[in-house]
Amino acid sequence: MANSPQAKKRARQNENRFAVNKARRSRIRTFLRKVEEAIASGDKDAAVAALRAAQPELMRGVTKGVFHKNTASRKISRLASRVKSLG
Template sequence: MANSPQAKKRARQNEARFAVNKARRSRIRTYLRKVEEAIASGDQTAAAAALKETQPELMRGVTKGVFHKNTAARKMSRLSSRVKAMGA
């Protein structure tokens, strides 16, 4: 248990940070799910549009420290290749 004032403040800050990061992660997952659903429906234009919306959100997550840069790049790469394969 936090006893010193600075440890108590740290605990409060960690809780606030956790809540913000959790909301960000959830928001990004929602965007990723929209792309997945568009791919599953077989609509390439909808999938491409959803992917275009997802990319900045994913990169914002990297900037804010929610995701690692390579993780975001990998997710974007895999999704974009799946969307591209739909056209073929």
């Protein structure tokens, strides 16, 4: 348990950051799920639109420190190739 005032403040800050990051991760996963569902339904137009919406969300997660840059790039690349193969 945190004893010093600095450690107590750090614990509070960690809780707040955890909540914010959790919300960001959840939001990004929702965008990714929409792309997955569009791919599964075979609707290329919807999949392209969903991918266009998901890309900036993923990269925003990178700038906010939720995901690593290569992780986001890999996810985008794999989704884009799956959307392209729908054609």
